[in-house]
Amino acid sequence: MSKHILLTGGTGLIGRKLTDLLISKGYQVNHLSRKQGTNPEVSTFLWDVNKGQIDERCIDGVDTIVHLAGANVADGRWTDKRKKEIIESRTKSIGLIYKLLKAKPQHTVKSVISASAVGYYGDRGDNLLTETSAPGTDFLANVCLQWEHAVDxxxxxxxxxxxxxxxxxxxxxxxxxxxxxxxxxxxxxxxLGTGKQWVSWIHEDDVTEMYLYAIENERITGDYNMVAPNPVTNRQLTKAVAKELHRPLWLPRVPGFALELALGEMASMVLSSQKASAQKIEDTGFKFKYPTLTWALKEIYR
Structure with missing residues (x-):
């Protein structure tokens, strides 16, 4: 198996950690970026998604593309302009890559591993969500739907x-x-809100390990929830963080209407409930390093 990866979104939090992991495992890593990178172990190729420009050399020798690129949904209020940017930064970017692959039919790319989000499911209360659960109808669900459709x-x-x-x-x-x-x-x-909304969390190390797992296992195809096997409520998460930081938690919850007044539609990011199952990825043999919140927080704040 060739070990040459093209990574979009390689300068983000996850992208940087994944890059380091891949290099440590002997992979050759290319980044697609709007500006030249500073990591001497990475080959950076420039692109401008809005202008439809891409350095065609970025796919030379590459066998797997990992698509993480996308505007941060939490950076700025969701105006119509911002919503369009959030969606197109994900869909146009992979579309530009596919256009390049079509233009270079002798390419060596065999796989595309793409990020998505559990926001796909919308606000689903206490329902246990599997990969076959129906999508939601809010903005974040629409982002994920269009994102995945573009990848498909x-x-x-x-x-x-x-x-x-x-x-x-x-x-x-x-x-x-x-x-x-x-x-x-x-x-x-x-x-926040009722505090009863479910948070499907995952430790950053398990995120990068799951990307590596998907890269190296050809049987990994289709949709997978990238979440730890033990989701918690917002209240449980907040209490666990306070306990780990040895701080009191005495204030009353922040009402949902106050968050909606302050954040507008963006309040759905913290008020929506997604209790997603990790069973499908576990059934393939993937093992989580941090399956419980206590273990994850102890490692992070050690």
Whole structure:
């Protein structure tokens, strides 16, 4: 098996960690980026998705493409313009890559592993969500639907496709966990909304290990929930963070209407409930390093 990967979104939190893991495993890594990279172990090729420009050398010798590129859904309010940018940054980017593959029929690419998100399912209360569960109808569900549909276009090129629906990634340096921990550190932490909404979380190391697993196992095709096997409620997550940081949790919960006033439609990111199952990926033989929240938080805050 060739060990040459093309990675989009390689400079993000997950992209950087995945790049380091791949290099440590002996992979050759290319990045597609809007600007030159600084990692001497990575070959960076430039692209401009909005202009439809891409350095065609980026796929030379590549056998697997990992598609992580996409505008951060939490950066800025969801105006119509921002919503369009969030969707097109995911769909146009993979479309540009497929256009290049069609233009270079002698390419060596065999697989595309793409990010998606459990936001695909929308707000589903206490329902246990498997990969066959119906999609939601809100904005984030629509983002995921269009994202996955764009990736699915690669089936006409004979590619192996895998889409990993990521939950809330626990990483002390950024993302949702840092946002939860910040007020907790000052003794101002509080559950959000009812606190009963389910959070399908996953430790950052299990995220990168699952991408590597999908790269190396050709039987991994279709949709998989990228979540730990033990989801928790928002209240349980907040209490666990407070316990690990040795801080009190005494404030009343933040009402959902207050979050909606402050964040508008973006409040759905923290108020929606997704209790996603990890059974399908576990049935393939994947083993989680951090299957429980306690283990995950202890490693992060050790």
């Amino acid at each position: 276009a690669g089936s006409s090129l004979g590619l192996r496709l895998a889409k990993l629906r990521t939950g809330v990634v626990l990483d002390a340096k950024g993302g949702a966990l840092a946002a939860i921990a910040k007020p907790v550190k000052f003794g101002l932490g509080s559950p």
